[in-house]
């Protein structure tokens with residue numbers, strides 16, 4: 463796994479945006495896998511800036527989001543559809559019909575999950591998947607003990623995740639208990655994966671994901687099995703890595719680093 467340690471959140475976000483721009487330069491009709499949460503907000507701000515000021519073009523791009531809360535309609539301010547609309551989609555030129563976010567209100571979740579997987583395949587697969595990481599080591603809503611071969615399905619959120627996400631709702635009681643999420647197996651099929659993490663509270667999960675054993679107890683550790691996965695993390699999130707010196711040495715020796 464390639465580990466890129468940045469000074470701070472801002473540098474992490476700009477580095478990640480350069481990776482997205484590189485992918486789009488090579489393939490203007492790339493399929494992007496996108497994440498919600500606090501972590502990618504800086505990346506999305508930078509992409510919006512690059513779109514406005516540098517002409518970064520999304521007109522041929524297709525996007526698939528990782529997950530959505532079950533029970534929240536698209537119009538709910540805490541739904542991930544709404545989040546993506548407000549924080550990215552309405553500010554760039556990605557065509558509306560190319561945007562896929564799992565439905566939190568379908569009447570048939572099993573059929574929807576199958577259809578979602580099928581749409582990803584029909585669109586040619588995901589070229590670049592953006593990920594955050596939970597304090598419990600999850601990617602998307604693949605909570606500890608999720609199968610590393612899992613596909614898009616409904617998951618029950620861990621208590622820790624509900625507590626972590628309560629800051630966006632009035633109280634933990636208002637956080638939905640279920641989510642529809644791409645599986646670890648779905649994520650691992652992306653051609654390139656970019657995990658972002660910022661802040662000291664993510665340091666234990668980051669260390670376990672990068673340097674711990676591959677285990678369903680830290681679903682982000684499955685990225686160790688991927689051929690082209692990179693972690694772009696700030697110094698605080700990197701603070702518990704045993705091999706930090708080595709990653710910084712590798713970075714210093716890589717003239718074309720993003």
Ligand code: PGA
Nearest residue numbers: 499500501502594595596
């Ligand atoms: P955060 O969430 O970016 O809001 O910290 C990350 C996650 O739970 O995957």
